[in-house]
Amino acid sequence: MPEYIYRAVTSKGQIVRNRVEDVNRNTLIKKLKNNDLLPISIVQVGYRGNKAKVNRRNMLDIDDIMKQADSANIMQGRATAKPSIKERINLALSREEKITRRDIIIFTQNFYILKKANFNNIHALSTIIDSTDNLSLRGVLQDILAGVESGEYMYTTMEYYSNIFPYIYINMIKVGELSGSLTKSLEQAVKYMEDVDSTGSRLRKIIIPNVLQLVAILGILIFGVAYIIPLIQEAFAASGTTQQLPAITVGFVDFCNKLFEVWYIPVILIAAIVGAVFAYVNTPKGRYNFHYFKYKMPIFRQTYLRNGFR
Secondary structure, X not given: OEEEEEEEEOOOOOEEEEEEEOOOHHHHHHHHHHOOOEEEEEEEEEEOOOOOOOOOOOOOOHHXXXXXXXXXXXXXXXXXOOOOHHHHHHHHHOOXXXXXXXXXXXXXXXXXXXXXXXXXXXXXXXXXXXXXXXXHHHHHHHHHHHHHHOOXXXXXXXXXXXXXXXXXXXXXXXXXXXXXXXXXXXXXXXXXXXXXXXXXXXXXXHHHHXXXXXXXXXXXXXXXXXXXXXXXXXXXXXXXXXXXXXXXXXXXXXXXXXXXXXXXXXXXXXXXXHHXXXXXXXXXXXXXXXXXXXXXXXXXXXXXXXXXXX
């Protein structure tokens, strides 16, 4: 669903500003007017895609705001508001920008530099938000800023976005904020994220060629079992020779033929296992155990220990 930042004037002449989600600009304007708010400006700043709606931690959805004002008018406005075909096409083509590890590294580097220059958290976050091109990351940072302005620590909002900020990263920020050494923690966080990114890059360079090689070998094996070996067997049968292929080869071919007949069973089993693992890792406990597992692994352990973790 699209995200907008609007500025509007109340019936008493007060100017209000908020970040909300709604179907389109027209329905948002109708809802504002139905609740005695005169829109001044409405700017689309993001799009959350067609996934299930996830509310931000410190920012209310437009429905939550309007329920507190006049729910009857809201429902009347919603009943008459239908997006046009053009608006539906635009919404279908819109996609939420992905927040990559590189985006988090750049944010942490910029935040560290500003904190080192004695910027307070609010000023530093506001400065970074203004220069952030990724709309999804900008929305997250605005939510963190809203929490800081309300008197909360940064890490409490970051925990809400644990799918974006790594578990150890959040705890580094938490230690820095609670101990009053946020600048030092940010410096360690930059090193941690850069090392993780470097380690991931090295692992990809090692794993991807080997995976491609394995796929090629499997392809050759399947081609040999399905095409080459039957040709050899036919050649033996046509020549009238008593020689046969080795028993282990014949047994392996029979096994592969039976496996080809029920190929969907192993595929379903593998897909179920992979799906179960991903579903578990996406839970809070699973994410914690996954990070703990990486911390214990030899390669990742060295990365974490270099950043001062014991």
